[in-house]
Amino acid sequence: xAKTKRKVAKRKVKKASKFRCNLLCVKNLLxxxxxxxxxxxxxxxxPGGSPPIxxxxxxxxxxxxxxxxxxxxxxxxxxxxxxPASVSISAGESIRWTNDDANRVHYVAIxxxxxxxxxxxxxxxxxxxxxxxxxxxxxxxxxxxxxxxTVS
Numbered sequence: 001x002a003k004t005k006r007k008v009a010k011r012k013v014k015k016a017s018k019f020r021c022n023l024l025c026v027k028n029l030l031x032x033x034x035x036x037x038x039x040x041x042x043x044x045x046x047p048g049g050s051p052p053i054x055x056x057x058x059x060x061x062x063x064x065x066x067x068x069x070x071x072x073x074x075x076x077x078x079x080x081x082x083x084p085a086s087v088s089i090s091a092g093e094s095i096r097w098t099n100d101d102a103n104r105v106h107y108v109a110i111x112x113x114x115x116x117x118x119x120x121x122x123x124x125x126x127x128x129x130x131x132x133x134x135x136x137x138x139x140x141x142x143x144x145x146x147x148x149x150t151v152s
Contacts (some may be wrong), residue, residue, distance in 0.1 A: 053104075074095075086148045
């Protein structure tokens with residue numbers, strides 16, 4: 001009888017050990033999964049971020065699809081870059097951004113001022129700069145696509 005009780009006790013210990021192992025394995029798997037999610041999120045959305053981008057709203061300074069008095073400089077959006085990326089103009093002149101990327105919609109954001117409408121292949125957006133200064137622009141979805149406008 002004592003032998004039977006020992007065997008039963010051994011089986012219970014064995015089952016409890018398996019349960020603890022299974023529970024630990026699940027906890028370890030969840031911990032690894034959490035780390036993978038955090039790393040993936042950090043790679044997709046790097047820390048530090050970028051300045052907030054204001055939504056497109058027509059302003060007295062901006063102008064969609066027409067040329068203001070003064071000159072207009074063309075900036076092409078192609079191969080996920082601006083060409084040219086650095087532009088110098090005089091106050092009152094405009095820049096026309098034209099999307100030449102076939103399979104990508106771009107949004108030009110002049111930081112702190114205005115963001116363009118969705119620019120599909122062949123679409124253009126014009127902004128007139130009335131105040132001298134240096135302005136940064138970028139694609140609102142692709143932070144590595146950047147450029148500078150110097151207005152004198």
